[in-house]
Amino acid sequence: GAVVSQHPSRVICKSGTSVKIECRSLDFQATTMFWYRQFPKKSLMLMATSNEGSKATYEQGVEKDKFLINHASLTLSTLTVTSAHPEDSSFYICSVTGVEQFFGPGTRLTVL
């Protein structure tokens, strides 16, 4: 299956700052990547669909101006949490999709 990496694996930031999370598809050219958010002991919730070379598609209730997604190449999508607040603290996971969907290891964001 596809190998997906995320960077950083953990990040702690102050309230009001912006944080960028990278998702890389190491061995698969992904025209589509997905971004999920997962709160403790909860399921994965789809935030947005990242499309290479075009604008991301956001799920209902997800603020596109707060969660900026850039998918500039077939192997890299970035999620930027702008003006982060404590309620944005979560586990962010990306995935790439072919026939199956393969997930990255996740990024733990803690906003103080």
Added chain:
Amino acid sequence: GESVGLHLPTLSVQEGDNSIINCAYSNSASDYFIWYKQESGKGPQFIIDIRSNMDKRQGQRVTVLLNKTVKHLSLQIAATQPGDSAVYFCAETVRMLTGGGNKLTFGTGTQLKVEL
């Protein structure tokens, strides 16, 4: 709206026993179902999948059963081992109308605890 859910939030089994994790889905249009295993602090790991034109699929120590009549999905793990301890999610695909890839809707998850 459409949803995918699980009956049991926590399942405890003895090492060596078989485990059965259940999932109910409500979208009759779903045509592809996947089981994922997620260990603490990690991303979901693909276990097994099944298409809607099948009712059973077997892998290594795992079997997925699909009952479209009652919209029910189950994951059976044979001879459960301590390494199987994790949260298990079912997911269904909703085919995207544009672009590539299938959006997944995840169930609530079941914590599997294997007791020695």
